[in-house]
Amino acid sequence: MDAQNDVNRGEFTWKISYFTEQDATKLYSEAFTVSGCEWRILVFPKGNDTDHLSLYLNVPDSATLPYGWTRKAKFSLSVIDQVNNETQHEFNASESDWGYTTFIPLTELHDRTGGYLANDTLLIKAEVYILTVTPPVNIQPARPTDKFDSYFTGLEELVNAAETNGVGVGSSSCHQDGALAAEIPTVEEVEKAKQSLKECLSDLFKLNMKERLSEALSTLSSARTGLSPEQQIAIETFRANFSDFTSDFLTFEQDNAEFELHKLQKDRRFFTMKKSHETHVLYKQLMDDLTKEEEELKRKMEEVKEELKRKMDGVNSRRNKLLSDWEILLVDSDEAKLGYKDEMKKLAEAEEKKRIAEERMSRSTTAWSNLKAQFC
Incomplete structure (x- = not known):
């Protein structure tokens, strides 16, 4: 098409x-x-x-x-x-x-x-x-701000959804095996290792405690006294998976760092998105104010137009009266012009008659004077 x-x-x-x-x-x-x-x-x-x-x-x-x-x-x-x-x-x-x-x-x-x-x-x-x-369908004309309203309405829904949804992080358990079996430790060494293990277990695992934890596990795994059977089984089980524990922790640290990075970037994007939406709301309010101002100006323009129309009607009325008088003046002037030309013609004829009459009168006056001189 x-x-x-x-x-x-x-x-x-x-x-x-x-x-x-x-x-x-x-x-x-x-x-x-x-x-x-x-x-x-x-x-x-x-x-x-x-x-x-x-x-x-x-x-x-x-x-x-x-x-x-x-x-x-x-x-x-x-x-x-x-x-x-x-x-x-x-x-x-x-x-x-x-x-x-x-x-x-x-x-x-x-x-x-x-x-x-x-x-x-x-x-x-x-x-x-x-x-x-x-039957015909009534179509509302599109407003210049419709595309903004449509987009930012969707953005508002996204912002609201983001504000109501939290981000959960799952935990993972880690195991790692330790060092090779050592010589049978003394009772004092066993107690010291147990205390060291308790201190390690009282906090989250950190890489800087790896050697200390490995040493304590190694000592306790070689102990013959001072541990219950359940404690010995737990220690051996943990030591057997110590390498996996360390590897899992390193993986977790890397993944957690990546997660925190993306979380930070997400928060920044969200802040920008939310700021954009707030700015949109401000723009929309400004647009509403401009629309009201425009409507008020249009109303005043209509009032001014009415006043100007009345004045224009007065001007047109006076113009029409002037044109009418002008037409009458034109007719009168044309009549005067024709009369003037006619009178000029008549004046020329009368002047010629007067000249002829003056010539005749001059002859008559001369004859009159001669006659008067002879008898008076």
Whole structure:
């Protein structure tokens, strides 16, 4: 399918471990959501009455959907990097799964040279593109912090589990044989060896007491008096396994040191993980505060927008009035302009008439003056 970034498109990869050991006739993946609709992959490991691997896309909640529901989707099912088949189907109550009964021959799937089952693990990928959904599904838009909430919710569960679970360490018993038998010790030497043994046994075994313990055991094992039969048996039994005891202790010391190192590293990782979670909680609170601040600013912006709208309406009203007056002025000006041109024309005509009249009047005045001079 063509790659597009929209809420109607999604994909899911299902990892099936120990695939060849699966005895079930069919297996379902966990549900995944695309465009508000739940889906899951259905596979028949040994084929659906066929010698092929059978793959289907299934609607897991079909029994609880409203009467008459449908989901038309274009989808592809693929064995990762190997086989990819694409089809389209309208899912409904009677056909809640659709796919390929003969997806790939089982002989080809199980062929080691084919590369389908790496480490006996099968990877199946589903890509779904929703075309129509009846009845429609309301999809909540994703928030930018959703991925953080999802991750740190899982981290919080891990932190809580780590805080409630303690780490127990088992103890191991150690035995070691001692030195070779020595000469028969004196009573004083036996008592001294018994005291030395008591002092060694009063504390945990340490490497620096190995020689002292070995010497005491050697002395007591050679003693003929001063020991009960039970004490003699215990000493001989312990001496017979003294080397194993020392070896076991050294192994324990090494393993314990490794354990303490990992415990320290675990505690450091846990501290970092817990600190990250605490920081996440702080970030979430800061984000909530920013969201409230944003909402308050939006509210104020709406108030300002209303005020600005009223002012803008006033400006537009005055502008419209000005334009109307301007139009009237334009008409009046055009009338004045036409009248002016007409009057200019009439003025020129009147001026010409006046000039002619003045010339005539000048002749008449001259004649009048001559006549007046003759008789007056």
